[in-house]
Amino acid sequence: MRSRMVWILIIAFALMIAVGGAAAQESPYIPAIVEFDAVTSGEPVTRSAVEDGAVTATLNWHIVNWSDDQTVLVEYLQGNIWQPAWLTFEVVQPVGSREVVVQDPLNFGSPTFRLTLSEGRSVLEQRYLVIPFEENMSVPEVTFTSPVTALDPEEILDTTAVVVSWDVTNRPEGSQLVFDQVLPDGSQINVELARPRLFVPSSGTGAVQPRLPAGATDITFRLSVVDAISGDVYASAGLVIPLTTTAETGDVAATAAPTAIPAGPEVTPDVQTPQVQPTVAPPPETPQVLPPAPTEEIAVQGPEIETFTVTPTTIAAGGSVTMTWNVIDAATVQISEVLPDGAGLTYVQLPGSGSVSVPLPSGATTSVTYILTARDADGGESTAEQTVTIEG
Numbered sequence: 001m002r003s004r005m006v007w008i009l010i011i012a013f014a015l016m017i018a019v020g021g022a023a024a025q026e027s028p029y030i031p032a033i034v035e036f037d038a039v040t041s042g043e044p045v046t047r048s049a050v051e052d053g054a055v056t057a058t059l060n061w062h063i064v065n066w067s068d069d070q071t072v073l074v075e076y077l078q079g080n081i082w083q084p085a086w087l088t089f090e091v092v093q094p095v096g097s098r099e100v101v102v103q104d105p106l107n108f109g110s111p112t113f114r115l116t117l118s119e120g121r122s123v124l125e126q127r128y129l130v131i132p133f134e135e136n137m138s139v140p141e142v143t144f145t146s147p148v149t150a151l152d153p154e155e156i157l158d159t160t161a162v163v164v165s166w167d168v169t170n171r172p173e174g175s176q177l178v179f180d181q182v183l184p185d186g187s188q189i190n191v192e193l194a195r196p197r198l199f200v201p202s203s204g205t206g207a208v209q210p211r212l213p214a215g216a217t218d219i220t221f222r223l224s225v226v227d228a229i230s231g232d233v234y235a236s237a238g239l240v241i242p243l244t245t246t247a248e249t250g251d252v253a254a255t256a257a258p259t260a261i262p263a264g265p266e267v268t269p270d271v272q273t274p275q276v277q278p279t280v281a282p283p284p285e286t287p288q289v290l291p292p293a294p295t296e297e298i299a300v301q302g303p304e305i306e307t308f309t310v311t312p313t314t315i316a317a318g319g320s321v322t323m324t325w326n327v328i329d330a331a332t333v334q335i336s337e338v339l340p341d342g343a344g345l346t347y348v349q350l351p352g353s354g355s356v357s358v359p360l361p362s363g364a365t366t367s368v369t370y371i372l373t374a375r376d377a378d379g380g381e382s383t384a385e386q387t388v389t390i391e392g
Contacts, residue, residue: 031070035062036115036127040102046136047104048169050111051202055102057131059085061115066094070124073116074098079106079197082114102131107199108174108228138170142237144223147351151219152244156212161193161345163356164239166223167203176200176228182220182238183213191221193345195359196318198228205356207347218242302382303330303374310370310386317390319360323370326353327382330374337361338369366390 038057043049059074066072072092074085085100094117102111113129146164168177177200180188191208210219224236306326315321327333330352337344344361361368371385 029065031063031065031067031117031124033061033063033115033117033125033127035060036113036129038113038129038131040131044134045102045111045131046134047171047173047202048136050102050133051104053101056099057102057111058097058099059113059129060097061095061127063094063117066117070117070119073114073118075114075116076100076103077105077107077109077112077114078103079199085113104201106201107197133173136170136172140168140170140172140175140225140235142223142225142235143167144221144237144239146221146239146241147354148241148349150242150244151210151349153212155348156210156219157346159343159345161207161209161347161358162219162221162241163205163207163347163350163354164221164223165205168225168235169202171202171225172227172234174228175225175234177202178224178226179208180222180224181208181211182222184216188222193359194362195320205354207345207356207358209345216243217245302380303376304328305372305374305382305384308372308384308386310388312388313386314389314391315360316392317360317365320357321360321368321370321388322355322357323347324355325350325372327372327374328352329376331377332375334373336371336373338371339364340366344368360388360390364390 036059038059040055040057042056043052043054045055049055061072061074063072072094074092075082076085077083083103086098105111109130110133111131113131115127115129117124117126144164144166146162148162151162164179166177176198179190179192181191182188189211191210193207193209208221210221212219219241221239221241222236223239225234226232227234304327306328308323308325310321310323312321323335325333325335333350333352334346334348335350336346339361342363344364345358347356347358367387367389369385369387371383373381373383375381
C-alpha cells in the first residue's frame with residue numbers, strides 16, 4: 001500500500017512539473033519585437049542621394065515584455081560589417097524612435113537595419129528592416145581623373161601603381177565599376193588591384209596597375225559602369241596619360257682626358273742681365289705649417305614632409321588601408337610597399353598632398369611598411385615610413 005502511494009505522489013509531481021512548464025511556455029510575458037519600421041525624409045531614396053548623405057530616416061521600434069537584464073541594439077549593414085546606427089553610449093530603450101542619416105551600404109543591396117534583443121550572449125529575437133532604393137531613370141555621368149600628368153616608360157614595372165579618382169552620379173542599381181586599360185590594338189585588360197569585395201563605391205580615390213604595351217605613346221585607362229549580371233555598359237569615361245619620350249642619342253661619345261697646355265718656345269732676352277754679387281743671408285726660418293681648415297659638409301635638405309599616416313595601423317589580412325600625406329616643395333612624391341620578404345607596389349607620380357585607399361598586398365601576412373619618398377628639383381630627398389600590423 002505504501003509503495004502504491006509513493007508511485008501516486010511521483011506521478012502527481014511529474015504532472016505538476018509538466019503543467020507548470022506548459023504554463024510557463026504559454027505565459028504572456030515572453031519578450032518580443034512587435035514593431036520595427038522607418039519613415040524617410042529629405043531627398044528621394046536613390047543611391048546617389050544616399051551616397052551624398054541627403055536621406056534621413058526616423059527609425060521606430062517597440063519591444064514588449066522587456067526586462068532589465070536584456071539589451072537592445074540597433075545597427076546598419078555597411079559592406080560586410082554591422083555598425084551601430086548611431087555613435088553614442090546611451091542605453092537603447094525597448095520603445096523608442098531615432099532619426100539617422102541613411103548610410104551608403106557599400107554593397108549591391110539597399111540600406112539595411114537590424115534590431116536585436118538579447119540576454120547575455122543569447123539572441124532572443126532579431127528583426128531586419130530594408131529601405132529599398134528607388135529606380136533612377138537618369139543617364140549615369142562619369143568623371144575620371146588622375147594627378148599623374150605623364151609617365152616615364154622606365155617607371156612602368158610589374159610593381160607600379162597609378163592613383164586615380166572617380167565620381168559616378170545617377171548610378172543604376174546592380175551596376176559595377178570596372179577599370180580597364182585600352183591597348184593600341186583596341187583590346188583591353190583589367191588593371192584593378194586585388195580587393196576583398198567586388199563592389200566599388202560610386203566615388204573615391206584608388207589605384208590601378210598599368211601595363212606598357214609595345215609601341216605605345218600613352219597609357220589609356222577607361223572606367224565603365226556596367227550591369228553586374230549582364231555586363232551591359234551604361235556609361236564610360238577615358239583617361240589618357242602620355243608617356244615621356246627620350247631623344248635618340250646613338251652611341252655615347254667617350255669623354256676625352258684633359259691634356260697639358262704645351263710649353264711655348266724658349267725666349268732669350270736681348271739685354272744681358274748684369275751679374276749681381278750674392279750677399280750672405282741668414283738661414284730662412286722654417287715655415288709654420290697650419291692644419292687645413294675643416295671642411296663643413298653641407299647637407300642637402302629635402303622637401304618637408306608635414307604629415308604621412310596610414311590607417312588603420314592594425315588590420316586583418318585582405319583589408320584596405322588609407323594613406324594620407326602632405327609634402328611641401330616636392331618635385332616628385334611616391335609611396336612604396338615593403339613586405340618582410342620583399343617589395344610590393346610603388347605608387348608613383350603622387351601629388352604633393354592627398355589621400356588614397358588601397359588594398360593590402362596579397363602576399364602580406366604579418367606586416368607592411370609604407371615608405372614615402374619625396375624629392376625636390378635640386379635633388380634633395382626626404383623619407384617617412386609607417387608600418388601596418390596584420391592580425392591573424
